[in-house]
Amino acid sequence: MTTTPPQVARPPLYRNVNVLKWVFQLVVFFIVLAILFWLANNYLTRSQDLGIPTSFDFLDQPTSFDITGADFSPAEPVRNAYLVGIGNTIRISAVGIVFATALGILVGIGRLSRNWVVNKLSTVFVESLRNIPLLVIMTFCFLGIVLQLFPRIEEAWNLGGLVIVSNRGVSVTWFEGTTVAALLGFLFLGVAGWWLIARWRRGVFERTGAPTRAGLLGSSFLILVMVTGWFVLGATVTTPEVAGRAVAGGIRVDPSYFAVLVALVIYTASHIAEITRGSIQAVPKGQGEAGSALALSGSQRLWFVVLPQAMRIAIPPIGNQYLNLIKNSSLGAAFAYFDLTLVAQITVGNGKPAVPAFVLALVFYVVLSLITSTFVNLANRHFKLVER
């Protein structure tokens, strides 16, 4: 016997859920659209009334301001100033990320140390810096440390002839004749070699069980490549020297770059330290105990058993900290560091239209954030535990 399903009458349109869903969405969409349209319309009419251009033509006009620390003439178009600003933002973010990660992981491990002094010192570092606004730290580094505690150029601190510190900046001994391209080329060569060595050694390990020592061999190869490259380029160094009222030679770090970098690094490191500590504590205790049972030493246990698993947990939140660091680097503008934000700010100050100038900067920050988070997601996928 078959039962015919009861005939379902199609509900009228005003009670059809599918229709209602779309009506609701379209209503919300049009309300949002109307608000946006109202804002845009206000903007366009107001700009027209005041005679302010709304296009991006200003990018081709001459900049008419100088950029300290860059080979830049005010006659160049604004486009180039933006490129310099973008370069500076990337420069400080990349260096900051490297130092903040290293310091943060060290302090995070220190917070779990059995050594009382190290433990307490790390705790004080984290708990004090995490709870102070970054802008206060940055102001302190710039106005307090660099401009006030650092000596005048006549009394500059000379650290063994290698580093000269004064309130005009920090000058460090550097390899002479290196260009960024050559440096990056050798770095790439070395890292590629490291990767190949690691692959080769892993193969050996899987076949014979011999220790991989990939890190040791790879890093020595990298150092070898860098040293050879240095000899190929002439093997000279330039040491800083006080010459009159300036420092000659060496590589000079601007006061503002130095202060902003230090503040970004210690602030972000305090956050990364907390993440590292949390991730290490999140690794099941049995893992460390299993390491002990295999007679691994304390550092081996940390390096081979606990940290690899902790880093897997830590990658997403540390990636978030990288994004924060990139965005926070915009505060450098308040201390005359010529990053993208300051370029946009001064461009506006020189009579260029404000909205396009700032929107351009915002779009760049969003794009940079998206690129960084893509890399973090890739790393996360790569290191994620493959489950059944």
Added chain:
Amino acid sequence: MTIDTPTLTRGFVARNWARKHLFRTPLDALLTVVFGGLSLYLIYRAFLFVFVNARWEIISSNLKLLMIGRWPNDHVLRVALAIAVLALWGGLIGGLIAGRQRAAGLSVAAGMSISQRVSDLVRRFGLMIATIVLLLLLTDTAGPWLMAIGAGAAGFAGYWMGRAVGARTLGKWMTRLGMLVLAAVPIVVYWYMVSAHPLGEWEGFLFNMTAATAGIILCFPLGVLLALGRRSKLPLLKWMSIAYIEFVRGSPLFVLLLLANVSLEFFVPASLAPSKPIRAVVTFTLFTAAYLAEIVRGGLQSVPRGQEEAAKSLGLSPTKQMFLIVLPQALRNVIPAQIGQFISLFKDTTLAGAALGILDLLAGAEAITSQPDFVGQGLIIESLVFVAFLFWVGSFTMSRESQRLEKRLGVGVR
């Protein structure tokens, strides 16, 4: 059978402790010596600075400017009254919660003796109280002392009243009336303050605290809507929410504030273009909404599906399912994360000073170093240390409380 235990002399215990915690291995000993020496040196320098070399008179002579900016002298009493009323209000709410918990047998404090409770309170808020006393010691008039004593008394009175009321069950209409009165208090206080000195001219630490509080409260409707939108199955809503959240989370607050500073009057009619502090609050609200949306989304994900299904089986409409069953649990689960967001906004309010030129605590601290009495004497370190200390005490206490709450809520444990 007895076992001879070695007598644990004090010296033995100390040596044993040192061997275990300071000199386990040669590397450990090296770390102890290096970092111990460094810490001792830093402590010595900090001690020398704070108690000998620092010239704190730059702070004490500008304390009012740093705290409430250029608030008109005739109306300072209003600030004091507002603080006392808010203390009463906060005490009342705290007391109500404590009373309800006690009535439900959930109170942690009920099992404690008086001395335990006092030491618990001192551990939690001692730092903050000590800071307030320190600020009072820096003043040279009696007004602030009276205000602090009044506020403390009001807070206590509110707490006891709240506990008495919370312990008994009230009728439906009494509860509603009480809720309404409690909700009205901050609005009335706000109106009372603003009628003396418009919000557009608020400065000092008062601005930092007001902006952070206003930002975190005002962002709630938008943040919750964005979170719901992002989880919704309706594609258009979902994509609009994602676009907003990701754009705001990708852009630096500082640049958004700069943009708001120079260009808000382009987007809204001139009559609506607000003063600088209001611009800052609007930017904070729109900015924090995107972060709150992500927090609330996490909370929504943490509510088990069974809750929604149970609500459905009770015949609740989708709206009621969300707002009566799922959302309350979601918001409760993410209270610690919300406090974290509040702390971060509290710290970020200093950006308003740099971007919009508001004389907030940090900008004020920089400005006072160029007063005729103090210019060129290198007192920036004193004033920045003071600012950092105030922010630190606030954020540290709040983050401790949030950790405590996290443990008590048992997020992730149950």
